[in-house]
Amino acid sequence: MRPAFWILPVLVGCARCLEPAAQEISKGVDWLNRYGYLPPPDPISAQLQTLEALTDAIKSMQRFAGIRETGVLDEETLGVMRRPRCSLPDIIGTSEIMRRRRKRYALAGSVWKKHILTWRVSTYPRQQGLERNTIDSLLHIAFRVWSRVSPLKFQWVSEGADIVIEFGRSHHGDGYPFDGPGGTLAHAFFPGDHPVSGDTHFDEDETWTYWTQGDQGTDLFAVAVHEFGHVIGLAHSSAGQSIMRPYYEGSLGNANDYQLPQDDVHGVEQLYGRKNQPTEESPKDDPSFDPNIPEVPFPNPSYKPSPDFPDRCSVRFDAVANIRGEAFFFKDHFFWRMQRAGNLVSLNAALINNFWQGLPADLKKIDSVYERLTDNKIVFFIGAQYWVFTNTAVERDYPRRISDFGLSVDSVDAVFVWAHNGKTYFFKGDRFWRYDERRRKMDTGYPKKVSLWEGIPPGLDDIMGWNDGARVLENEGRTN
Incomplete structure (x- = not known):
């Protein structure tokens, strides 16, 4: 999906x-x-x-x-x-799809098999300028934009809804993580029989506004109308005035006065047919819901500036790691995630603390990370301490001292697991150690000189094993 x-x-x-x-x-x-x-x-x-x-x-x-x-x-x-x-x-x-694009609008290829759809909001922003009743009302009127031109009806319910709306951050359970302020704003799932069909998620870290001008936030009503177009089966349109254009165009003004452009009307009619006896519905057309939004622009909530994302084209990474078969690149308190096929999950960097909760709140950088082969737990190294995570949750009694591994140094430069023998290798300066995870003990005869590894460059920042058995080394700003 x-x-x-x-x-x-x-x-x-x-x-x-x-x-x-x-x-x-x-x-x-x-x-x-x-x-x-x-x-x-x-x-x-x-x-x-x-x-x-x-x-x-x-x-x-x-x-x-x-x-x-x-x-x-x-x-x-x-x-x-x-x-x-x-x-x-x-x-x-x-x-x-290409044939239908000549009609300007485009259809996703799936529709709802019923015309009465229920919706509810499962979670709201924890820190937000818009009040809950204003959010509910804006979403209600965004649905009404589509019901005015189609046979579809949208009804609010307290539980068991067809369309579940939530505000979340980072990894929020659907496999499509948000990335903090300024990146992904929201996503919606097309109609179908999948449990998430129709669900719509908004990034809690965005500054959501209503009927405001400029770049002091993102208009919730405008984004909701677009996303609900996807919910009912519309893809993108190339028409200049369409709400289904790919690009966010800013506020739509007074939600009660907004009318869909004709291109979008034609698109929804292709999916569900024309509305019988179209009428102007009052703001209280759904008896189960009483919308209440201000008739004047809502005051701007406190603006949250976008983070100053590092440029992965020029940065020197602090750490790299192969976690669950994907490559993670860390810089300061951000990271990038690359899938097996070489595609980035998000073009923007994401905040480390939004993903792995339990690391220091004032995190400045990660020294090294690796995934243990014995139990698939993820180990972070920061200075003389380390943290162990089960998936994205830190385990109890952490952080602990890296001396647990038999290391007599105040930090490590790099850690990786060599698939050839299943051993974990620690690097610091011109020395390295070999650790046996099953015995939880450092192998005898270590540390040894890094020069034993032919071709390793000086100034090593980190190492990771890749899915094809190769090793990726980060040093002095270059990934080799």
């Missing part, structure tokens, strides 16, 4: 970008892959994109965005790529 996301794509290239031109190409290809204009990378053949294919993809993106079709990654094109947007691909990839 593929969800739809609102995302601000802070485009960054590979970890070894050196020239500005190469950096921009990497950014553009990242973006075009993510949103469907280029096929995803093939992890088996590692096929490169031809210049012709890249040019055609850029022209398709420019045509969809309504800008000049130059076929090059000019500043106007890169500017569009940097805008907040929904991360559901613009081109889903099938010939049927």
Whole structure:
């Protein structure tokens, strides 16, 4: 089940970008892959994109965005790529979808089999300027936008809803983590028979506002109308005024006065047919719910600035690790996560403390991380202490001293598990140790000189074993 996301794509290239031109190409290809204009990378053949294919993809993106079709990654094109947007691909990839895109709107290919749908909010923001009743009312009116032009009806219920709405942060249980302020805004799941079908999640770390101007937050009503379009089965539209355009356009003004553009009306009619005897519904059209929103713009809540994300193109990573078969790259109090196929889970860095809860609140950096083969627990090293996690939860009685491992140093530079023998290796300066996890004891004869490992460069920051048995070394800003 593929969800739809609102995302601000802070485009960054590979970890070894050196020239500005190469950096921009990497950014553009990242973006075009993510949103469907280029096929995803093939992890088996590692096929490169031809210049012709890249040019055609850029022209398709420019045509969809309504800008000049130059076929090059000019500043106007890169500017569009940097805008907040929904991360559901613009081109889903099938010939049927491409055929229907000539109608401007696009359909996701699935619909609800019933016309009366129930909804509820399971969790609210814990720290937010919008009150709960205002949030409820804005969501209610966002649903009403779609029921006014379709046979669908949306009813609030206290439990057992078809559409469950929640505000969460980081990993919140659906496999699509949020990444803190300024990145992914929300995501929604298309209709279907899956337990999460129709569910809609908003990032709790965003500054949610209503009917405000400028960049002092994100309008909840505008995002909700877009996401509920995905909930009923609409994909993205290239029409200039469509609420289903991929890009977040700001506030829609007074929620009670908002009317869907005609392109979106045609799209929902293709899915569910025309509404019989369309009428203007009053704000109290759902007898189970009494909406109440202010008739003037709601005051701005306290603005939470976006974190100053490090640029993974130029940073020197503090630590790298293979955890559950995925690569994690750590810098300061942020991390990036890369899947087995080489795709980033999020283009933005995520906050370490939002994911692994139990590390120091004032965390500055991670020295090293590894996953134990004996029990799949994750071990973090910071200075002379270490923490053990079961998944993302720290175990009791931690942190403890690294002297538990038989180490007589005040910190470690690198740790990794060698799949060849199942042993854990610790590195500090020009020495390394070999640890037996099953015996919970350091092997005799250690430490030894790092120079025994042929080809290891000086200034080692960290090492990890990769899925193909190779070892990835981070040193002096380079990943080898």
